Amino acid sequence: MLILYNPPSSARRKPVMPLALLALGALMEGRHEYAIVDGNLDTNALETIDRHVRDGARMLGITVMPGPQLADAVPLCRELKRRHPGLTIIWGGYFPTQHWDVCLKSGFVDYVVRGHGEVVFQSLVDRLASGENPTDLAGLAYRQADGLPFSNPTAPIPHPDLMPEFPYQRIDVRRYARKSFMGRRTLAHHSSYGCPFFCNFCAVVNMVGGRWLAQSAERTANVARRLVTDYGADAVEFYDNNFFVHEARTVDFAERILDLGIGWWGDSRIDTLLRYSDRSWRLMRDSGLRMVFMGAESGSDETLKRMNKGGSASTDKTLAMAEKAREYGIVPEFSFVLGNPPDPEGDVRGTLEFIRKVKRVNPHTEIIMYVYTPVPLAGELYDQAKAEGFAFPETLDEWVSGDWQDFAQRRSAQIPWLDDPLRRHLRDFERVLSAYYPTITNPSLHGVRRFVLRAASAWRYHLGFYRYPYELRPLQRLLAYQRPETCGF
Numbered sequence: 001m002l003i004l005y006n007p008p009s010s011a012r013r014k015p016v017m018p019l020a021l022l023a024l025g026a027l028m029e030g031r032h033e034y035a036i037v038d039g040n041l042d043t044n045a046l047e048t049i050d051r052h053v054r055d056g057a058r059m060l061g062i063t064v065m066p067g068p069q070l071a072d073a074v075p076l077c078r079e080l081k082r083r084h085p086g087l088t089i090i091w092g093g094y095f096p097t098q099h100w101d102v103c104l105k106s107g108f109v110d111y112v113v114r115g116h117g118e119v120v121f122q123s124l125v126d127r128l129a130s131g132e133n134p135t136d137l138a139g140l141a142y143r144q145a146d147g148l149p150f151s152n153p154t155a156p157i158p159h160p161d162l163m164p165e166f167p168y169q170r171i172d173v174r175r176y177a178r179k180s181f182m183g184r185r186t187l188a189h190h191s192s193y194g195c196p197f198f199c200n201f202c203a204v205v206n207m208v209g210g211r212w213l214a215q216s217a218e219r220t221a222n223v224a225r226r227l228v229t230d231y232g233a234d235a236v237e238f239y240d241n242n243f244f245v246h247e248a249r250t251v252d253f254a255e256r257i258l259d260l261g262i263g264w265w266g267d268s269r270i271d272t273l274l275r276y277s278d279r280s281w282r283l284m285r286d287s288g289l290r291m292v293f294m295g296a297e298s299g300s301d302e303t304l305k306r307m308n309k310g311g312s313a314s315t316d317k318t319l320a321m322a323e324k325a326r327e328y329g330i331v332p333e334f335s336f337v338l339g340n341p342p343d344p345e346g347d348v349r350g351t352l353e354f355i356r357k358v359k360r361v362n363p364h365t366e367i368i369m370y371v372y373t374p375v376p377l378a379g380e381l382y383d384q385a386k387a388e389g390f391a392f393p394e395t396l397d398e399w400v401s402g403d404w405q406d407f408a409q410r411r412s413a414q415i416p417w418l419d420d421p422l423r424r425h426l427r428d429f430e431r432v433l434s435a436y437y438p439t440i441t442n443p444s445l446h447g448v449r450r451f452v453l454r455a456a457s458a459w460r461y462h463l464g465f466y467r468y469p470y471e472l473r474p475l476q477r478l479l480a481y482q483r484p485e486t487c488g489f
Contacts, residue, residue, distance in 0.1 A: 001057040002034040002125060003049055007064065007072035013040045017176045019190045019239065020063040020093065022166040027122040029167055032129065036170050039072060046076050053084050059128060061121065063093040070095055071400045074106075081108035088128060092117050094203050098376055099392070099399075100141040104149035106396045112141040115154040115207050116193050118163065157193050157208055160215045165223075173231045181331075181441035182263030182290045183235030187227045191220040195242040197269070199295070199309055203375045204241050212245050217252035228260055235263040235288075244268035244276075244292070251280050254287035263290045270294045270321045271312045285328045291366070291441075294321065296334035299354025303340055303347060306380045315354060322362035331440065333366040334358065338426060340372045341384040345422055352429050359433075364440055369430055371423070373407055428466040435472045436461040449479045 004025060006018035021036050028034045035052055039045045049060065060080065064073050077089050092113040096103050100112040111134070113121050120139035127134040135142055139155030177185040192215065194208030215223075227233040243266030244250050257264075264287070273292065276284075296318045298304050304313050318334065325332040336355065340347045358365050374385040376392065393399045435457035438450050445453075456475055460466060 001052065001055070002028065002032050002059045002061065003052050003057050004034060004036045005045065005049060005060060005062045005073075005076075006036070006038045006040065007045075007062065007069040007076070008039040009065065010040075010068055013043070015040050015176045015178065017173070017188045018063075018171065019166070019188060021061075022168070022170070023118050023163065023190075024061060024121055025167050025170055026164040027118055028125070029164070031122070032125055038171070041175060045072075046079060049076075049080060050083060053080070053087055058086070059088045059090065059125060061090045061092065061125075064091050064095045065093055066095045066399070067405065069093075070396075071405055074396045074400045077108045078106075090121070090124065092121065094207065096141075097207055098203060100151050101149040102392075102394060102396060102399070104141060104143050105394075110142070112151075114139050114141055114151065116157045117155065119158050120155050154209075157211050157213055159213050160191065160193055161213075161219060168230075173227075177231065177233060180235060180237070182237070182265055182288075183233070185231075185233050186235040186237060186263075187231060187233040188237050188239055189220070189223050189227065190239045191215045191223070192240045192243065192245070196245060197242075197309070199297075199307055205375075208241075212242060214240075214245070214249060217249045217256060221253050221256035224257055224262065224264070225260060228262060233262065235265075235290075238264065238266040240267055242267055242269065242272075244272055247276050247280055250276075251283055254280075254283040254289070257287050258283075261288065263288045265289075265291045265293070267293045269313070270296065270317050271314075274317055274321055274324065281324070281328050281330075285330060289330055291331040291333055292325070293333040293335065295337075296358075297337050298340070298347070299336075299351035299357075300347065306340070307337075308380075318354075319358065319361050322358050322365050326362040326364065331364055331366060332362065333368065335368040335370065337370050337372050339422070340381060341388060344372075348422055348426055352426075355433070359437055363437060366439060366441065367433065367437075369426065371426070425466065428469055431469045431472050431476070432457050432460045432466045435469075435476065445479065453479065 004021040006021050009016055018036060018038050025034060025036060035057075037045050037048050037052075042048050062073050062077070064070055073091070080087055081089065088110050089108060090111045090113060091103055091109050096112040097114045100114055103109045103112050111124060113124065117139050120137055123137055124134050124140060134140060136152070137155075138152050141149060141151035144150045173187065177187055180186040192212060194212040195204050196210055196212045198205050198210055224236050227236060266289075273294070297307060297309060297313075299315055301314050304315070322332055336351055338348045338351050355367055358367070372381070374382045374390055376382070393404055398404060435453045438445050438453050453475065457469070457472060460469060
């Protein structure tokens with residue numbers, strides 16, 4: 001028997017459908033007995049998994065992202081290995097793909113499946129179950145006979161249209177439906193793999209190497225329809241790295257779901273959507289598109305070039321997108337990566353001023369701000385970070401320490417090129433901005449509450465005086481203000 005475990009994805013254990021495990025489970029159906037354990041729902045997952053092992057399970061597959069998932073997976077796997085030395089533990093996901101050697105050095109991770117590894121994982125489980133040697137599998141990392149970690153080249157990305165349907169019967173789907181900005185019962189789907197760009201701050205590049213493969217519009221629409229008819233969804237969020245790559249696919253999908261009356265959300269590039277026709281924008285709006293997440297990244301065209309943002313990204317296009325989205329009543333959600341070397345102070349101050357400009361163009365724009373954190377990907381930003389003394393941890397215990405947990409969630413105080421005064425300035429600006437322009441994604445924050453926040457912060461915002469906004473913190477707490485990047489929308 002095989003156990004598939006999804007560690008908690010946030011401190012609040014927000015129930016997010018374990019799509020990665022459903023993708024793996026789809027290939028296990030009819031081949032291997034398996035169970036899915038979700039740490040977002042099961043608050044005692046260690047004992048649940050332990051019972052499965054005592055009942056005969058011999059393999060444990062875990063999907064691991066940096067942050068809360070890694071912080072849970074490390075002590076859990078160490079303890080399970082102590083209790084059951086014969087248990088084979090397999091890690092996959094973003095973190096193990098990039099830091100496979102650190103995972104294997106821990107001693108309690110036996111194999112790492114790198115990249116989009118559904119097919120690799122299936123082959124690994126097949127071989128382990130039959131007693132065969134799996135070490136020649138592409139996409140597999142393992143410990144050699146001398147104990148040293150070794151990785152084979154990554155395997156080709158499987159085409160999503162060739163993968164079987166998710167085995168929703170293996171989970172209680174209705175427990176994952178949640179209230180959001182888009183609807184009262186929001187569920188999730190992942191319809192494509194990868195992204196065709198090579199931004200050098202993005203972990204996706206190491207996963208896919210510039211490839212993008214997608215389910216057909218027909219299949220994607222059929223999944224949305226099933227989530228509505230079988231599980232009562234009235235909104236769908238697509239967790240694709242880049243949903244909108246092909247305009248024809250997007251339009252076909254939008255036309256197929258017009259009758260559903262749902263809200264939906266996806267991730268895109270700014271320059272890609274600006275190339276869409278007005279007819280496509282109308283169809284997206286009419287089909288229920290409520291919000292699009294887009295990486296604006298910086299208020300500097302020079303920084304965008306250093307990021308290898310690719311395409312035709314520019315600050316002018318960011319402003320044009322804010323205006324375009326306002327015209328069609330679709331909320332643009334712009335993320336910015338601040339504090340980039342070699343001039344983090346100039347980068348922060350320039351981008352904060354640019355954010356003010358974006359808000360003048362479209363006050364409904366949602367702003368998500370992150371501090372630049374390197375990924376192990378060759379490029380100017382990473383090279384400059386290393387020159388400043390940056391280095392990744394060499395053990396999992398160091399990765400799950402408090403400082404590196406903060407780093408994984410882009411709020412670290414340990415980034416050598418970003419000093420405390422600059423970090424405080426960024427936090428203070430964020431607090432004033434979110435008070436003067438309260439998120440529209442929080443349905444409880446309207447009327448008097450919104451007026452109070454704006455009135456209390458107006459003088460600071462208009463004067464550009466952000467320092468020590470002590471009066472806003474208790475006010476936001478009293479009004480139950482939620483930041484969309486930490487609480488969802």
